[in-house]
Amino acid sequence: MTPAILFLEQQKATFTLHPYECTSLDDFGAHAAEQLKVPPAQVFKTLLTQGEQGAVVALVPASGKVNLKRLARAAGVKKLEMMPPAKAERLTGYKVGGISPxxxxxxxxxxxxxxxxxxPFILVSGGKRGLSLGMTADSLQTLLDAVIADIAE
Known part of the structure; x- marks a missing residue:
């Protein structure tokens, strides 16, 4: 049971669990898509960025990458850069490859x-390597109070 699952249960959110065997040491989103037999565009990786105004989480398809200029515009900040993995782990409490939103x-x-x-649903990390959560984009947006924008390339 991860903090992400506990949070979703407390919120009475509708979601599905998708465990898989994680043998990858990088490109965790593409690996999850392959293991779960879903298109990489349907698996969303959780990326941490930082700027003068603080950190911003980007959720983008495993098949692409984040466009930092578009992300900054959507977040209402001047400029963002990718956060170093060790800092992302400290800030979120999760290990890289298992960072849940x-x-x-x-x-x-x-x-x-x-x-x-x-x-109809997307997959995001469940809070540890080898566990994805399935839910609708609308549910995710509501639970996280997320902005929806064209940020992937």
């Missing part, structure tokens, strides 16, 4: 790529 140590502004709305 839910129940992080501190609630951070979150931007979900608009492509999520094309799927």
């Amino acid at each position: 839910f129940a992080q140590k501190k609630r951070l502004p979150t931007v979900l790529d608009a492509s999520a709305q094309a799927f």
